[in-house]
Amino acid sequence: MDLVVHKYGGSSVASPALIRAAAQRIQATHAQGKQVVVVVSAMGRTTDHLIQLAQRTVPSPSPRELDMLLTTGERVSMSLLAMALEANGVPAISFTGSQSGILTDHTHNEAQILDIRPHRIQEALNDNKAVIIAGFQGVSPSREITTLGRGGSDTTAVALAAALGAQECVIFTDVEGLMTADPRLVEGARLIPRLDYDQALELAHLGAKMHPRSLDLARRHRVRLVIRSSRFDKFPGTLISEEEKVENPDIRGIATQSGYSYWEVEATLPQIATATKKTGITLRFFHATPRTVRFLCKSDFDGALRKALEAGALTNRSIADVAVVSAVGHGLSANPEILSTFLGALGAIETLLVSSSALSITAAVNTRDLKSAANQLHAMLVGQ
Amino acid sequence: MDLVVHKYGGSSVASPALIRAAAQRIQATHAQGKQVVVVVSAMGRTTDHLIQLAQRTVPSPSPRELDMLLTTGERVSMSLLAMALEANGVPAISFTGSQSGILTDHTHNEAQILDIRPHRIQEALNDNKAVIIAGFQGVSPSREITTLGRGGSDTTAVALAAALGAQECVIFTDVEGLMTADPRLVEGARLIPRLDYDQALELAHLGAKMHPRSLDLARRHRVRLVIRSSRFDKFPGTLISEEEKVENPDIRGIATQSGYSYWEVEATLPQIATATKKTGITLRFFHATPRTVRFLCKSDFDGALRKALEAGALTNRSIADVAVVSAVGHGLSANPEILSTFLGALGAIETLLVSSSALSITAAVNTRDLKSAANQLHAMLVGQ
DSSP states (O other): OOEEEEEEOGGGGSSHHHHHHHHHHHHHHHHTTOEEEEEEOOSTTHHHHHHHHHHHHOSSOOHHHHHHHHHHHHHHHHHHHHHHHHHTTOOEEEEOTTTTTEEEOSOTTSOOEEEEOOHHHHHHHHTTOEEEEETTEEEOTTSOEEEOOTTHHHHHHHHHHHHHTOSEEEEEESSSSOBSSOTTTOTTOOBOOEEOHHHHHHHHHTTOSSOHHHHHHHHHHTOOEEEEESSOTTOOOEEEOOOOOOSSOEEEEEEEEEEEEEEEESSOHHHHHHHHGGGTOOOEEEEEOSSOEEEEEEGGGHHHHHHHHHHTTOOEEEEEEEEEEEEEEETSTTOHHHHHHHHHHHTTOOEEEEEEETTEEEEEEEGGGHHHHHHHHIIIIIOO | OOEEEEEEOGGGGSSHHHHHHHHHHHHHHHHTTOEEEEEEOOSTTHHHHHHHHHHHHOSSOOHHHHHHHHTHHHHHHHHHHHHHHHHTTOOEEEEOTTTTTEEEOSOTTSOOEEEEOOHHHHHHHHTTOEEEEETTEEEOTTSOEEEOOTTHHHHHHHHHHHHHTOSEEEEEESSSSOBSSOTTTOTTOOBOOEEOHHHHHHHHHTTOSSOHHHHHHHHHHTOOEEEEESSOTTOOOEEEOOOOOOSSOEEEEEEEEEEEEEEEEESOHHHHHHHHGGGTOOOEEEEEOSSEEEEEEEGGGHHHHHHHHHHTTOOEEEEEEEEEEEEEEETSTTOHHHHHHHHHHHTTOOEEEEEEETTEEEEEEEGGGHHHHHHHHIIIIIOO
16 A cells, blocks of 8 residues: 655644644545655744743753653644544544654754664554654653754654655645745746755755755655645645756756855864864865865854864954855766856856855855845756 | 652743742752652643643544643653753753653543552662652553543652652642631631541542542552642641541531532432433532432533433423532531531521531532631631
8 A cells, every 4th residue: 555654844733724734635645545654843933932941941951851841842733633633534643753663862852763663653554544743753772752853853754754665755844845946035936846866965955945864864765755835735846756867967956045154264174173173063165275264154153163263373254144055956066167157147246155066066155145146046057 | 768759730830930949949858868759730721721722623632632732731841840950950850651650541531540660760769860750641551641630740749659658748739738718718717737638538529729539549558748838938738647536526627619500300319310320420419309309510511411301301490600618527427516506607698408428517508608608617617
């Protein structure tokens, strides 16, 4: 029998009405004779509210107790969704991460899935039940409740799809799918109907609304992934699966990300690595010359980074309000013509850094130039 | 080593500030070298809000999924309390009902505790940790999450105190302890410093702010129970334990309860039992004559009761807005003088029913007369 995994994000189960709407869609899938496993996130902003509640209680909550707290969010939405299905006459049952057999390591707040033993899920599916699973959570070998960190519910969904041999894993979200550009920036942005795992991962790393971790898991287990709207059934969404690689440059999308600062440090890369290694700060898009390293870092870490560099007596300067804009697609780096087109499309816009990888070319620009840069690149490289 | 069980009700953990205050008291107990197990309810009105959320999603939620939903409330408060203790430097750990080894039957929403296997609690206590337990919840033999019904957290606390052989079980609440009367009705109401289990049970059945179920459990396992204020440490509270029975009438308190209707039905008691047995409605304070039965029933059930009686073609009439007022203490029923004093104290107040048991005399009055009745009885039978 066909088995599908659905995943509903927080914005798609944010109210009783949205939960009933999700139940109707699941009911329709169940009525087609499919086995359905549904992974849910916490309702709306619940997880943020729980974190705030913890912080109002103590300045720095312990990771173990924070997991105990945060995992309640998904349990609320899963039980409400199961109730809504039962009220529609669909046999349904909800399971916590622990009941689902999602076994993780001991790392609270950022646990890795070690194994999935979905005995109870299988039994419930055999009983013709729609099975609702709390995303984002698991249980450690010492029976402690753990959470999977950011993007955790997507990870739960993809890992379950792999463990259960699902036909596909559909991520329902508040966007239409993966887009050729952020539609808030680029008017001509359109849905990308189909991507392979590598392209999707590159887009996610460079700012698309999808977590790289679950994409990487999907790639490793060859899970067919569909990202689609929970509001508009008519949008087919984006299918991410294996695909023939093409040699022709095939630009798929313009990814954008803001919130960066640009840094120049008078030091070697090893000196910088030594000075910053305890901070856990990720430095991105390096350009190293013998005496100077240029890179970007998320602005949130500016203070900590400056402190670490100064502790290491490393001269530095930085520019705030920096964004990156990337063209993502196969064959880009092997094609100098594309690089020339890319730079030409940016025209007079000042670029602080330009970087390329196997699947992308990225420019760092001042945030005020991001919209024009994205539009000009989209027009030249993606087209209408 | 001395072991104590503390229980904090919803109003005593309703905010981060109250949770920190509870943590300070637990810290003080821990600093005395005592082992501490703390049972918590959900914060404030959380359980009611979760029930409303379920009802906004579906008209009648399934019991299994409702338990899944409701048990999140205690998990939030227990993790916050454990965080607050850790932030004060007290080693602490929170456990769910399942992790605490609270094994129940399969009855969702009203589960009975079958056994307690507190291995993890014992281990944590041996590690010098304060152990925080989610009240109201357990796990069934098929690993389903269950709840214990109304008064469930008190039941958890008393059952754990019995299983762990605790020195005492302290119920922290928003009142000073058990009172000689409801202080909102009777100005001269004072704290009852000491009661035996039977008196406490009788008071609870007749309206005192304590659930009979946990008292009954305390009585059966001889758990020393203290009910005291979570706000004012200076109030010593009420100690409920074994006590010498005394033959002298020893009136301890005036209990009051409103929200009843008074019924007269032209039928025999067996006819009424047959007509109402499927409704699950409790009829209280019967007086049966050969042709007429008089009794009280909670007004919430008036509609259902009338329907059942009419379906059985039983002629009936009822009076709404009825309350009961009881004098509770040893030796009451064996003492006609007390009955005479009781009735004399009510003076001109109309009594719809008068009933007595081993430990109490109860009168049903119109709710508008409840305050005078309670004050007159308190003045005559309890004294200032």
